[in-house]
Amino acid sequence: MSRVALVTGGSRGIGAAISVALKAAGYTVAANYAGNDDAANAFRAETGIPVYKWDVSSYDACVEGIGRVEADLGPVEILVNNAGITRDAMFHKMTPEQWNAVINTNLTGLFNMTHPVWGGMRDRGFGRIVNISSINGQKGQMGQANYSAAKAGDLGFTKALAQEGAAKGITVNAICPGYIGTEMVRAIPEKVLSERIIPLIPVGRLGEPEEIARCVVFLAADDAGFITGSTLSANGGQFFV
Numbered sequence: 001m002s003r004v005a006l007v008t009g010g011s012r013g014i015g016a017a018i019s020v021a022l023k024a025a026g027y028t029v030a031a032n033y034a035g036n037d038d039a040a041n042a043f044r045a046e047t048g049i050p051v052y053k054w055d056v057s058s059y060d061a062c063v064e065g066i067g068r069v070e071a072d073l074g075p076v077e078i079l080v081n082n083a084g085i086t087r088d089a090m091f092h093k094m095t096p097e098q099w100n101a102v103i104n105t106n107l108t109g110l111f112n113m114t115h116p117v118w119g120g121m122r123d124r125g126f127g128r129i130v131n132i133s134s135i136n137g138q139k140g141q142m143g144q145a146n147y148s149a150a151k152a153g154d155l156g157f158t159k160a161l162a163q164e165g166a167a168k169g170i171t172v173n174a175i176c177p178g179y180i181g182t183e184m185v186r187a188i189p190e191k192v193l194s195e196r197i198i199p200l201i202p203v204g205r206l207g208e209p210e211e212i213a214r215c216v217v218f219l220a221a222d223d224a225g226f227i228t229g230s231t232l233s234a235n236g237g238q239f240f241v
């Protein structure tokens with residue numbers, strides 16, 4: 001029986017590439033999504049990967065949704081916390097709603113998703129948690145006080161939990177993508193993207209979602225058990241920690 005991998009935000013953008021790559025690597029994959037039914041149904045039809053709708057910012061919804069996945073497929077042994085949103089604004093214009101939406105999804109979402117699967121992973125003595133943080137959690141980004149705070153928080157969460165999981169066969173790692181060619185990045189004003197962002201990427205282009213997916217497959221593997229608490233940067237050379 002192949003291990004079950006659950007990918008949040010797994011039907012679009014980087015998450016879709018992660019779901020597809022994990023399936024190709026032999027895992028049984030479930031893709032969570034929050035809102036876009038059309039995209040999720042198209043993804044399921046195209047890939048054969050089942051999709052499950054719930055909002056990772058709600059703890060109760062996560063418990064219920066993970067319960068559905070586990071009833072259908074078996075215990076979740078690999079969790080990829082990929083779901084994320086942006087509500088970019090200069091800080092002087094940022095509203096409490098923009099702050100809270102990003103913190104609740106991009107940071108609290110990791111608690112909400114990981115807590116319900118953690119006990120089972122401890123009991124079975126195996127687990128792989130991969131958290132998708134961001135270059136902007138490492139370096140900070142103007143217009144993203146909310147997003148940078150949440151993504152930096154994801155790194156602290158990763159390092160703390162890695163210490164708790166180590167003796168139980170559970171690894172917890174983070175990936176920090178740079179600017180990847182997804183809808184999220186293409187929503188940046190064209191002038192900002194072409195004049196202020198792409199020139200700062202030494203490889204001279206946006207990344208591909210598949211270039212992040214291969215990092216996840218690497219960290220999810222059974223033989224990656226000695227790698228925990230680490231941060232893997234994939235940003236085209238834009239930022240070195």
Ligand code: CAA
Pocket residue numbers: 086088089090133134135136141142143144147177178179180184185188189192196197
């Ligand atoms: N880097 C450098 N300069 C930036 C910038 C950036 N990322 N974003 C904005 N600026 C600059 C603008 O060029 C502008 O400079 P000038 O006045 O000299 O022209 C100044 O900041 C103000 O920007 P705007 O005129 O656009 O101001 P606004 O209030 O209309 O909009 C904003 C502000 C919403 C932050 C908008 O600029 C924006 O969306 N910027 C992009 C922010 C960003 O990088 N987001 C990352 C999204 S992708 C992601 O989050 C995925 C990931 O993990 C990497």
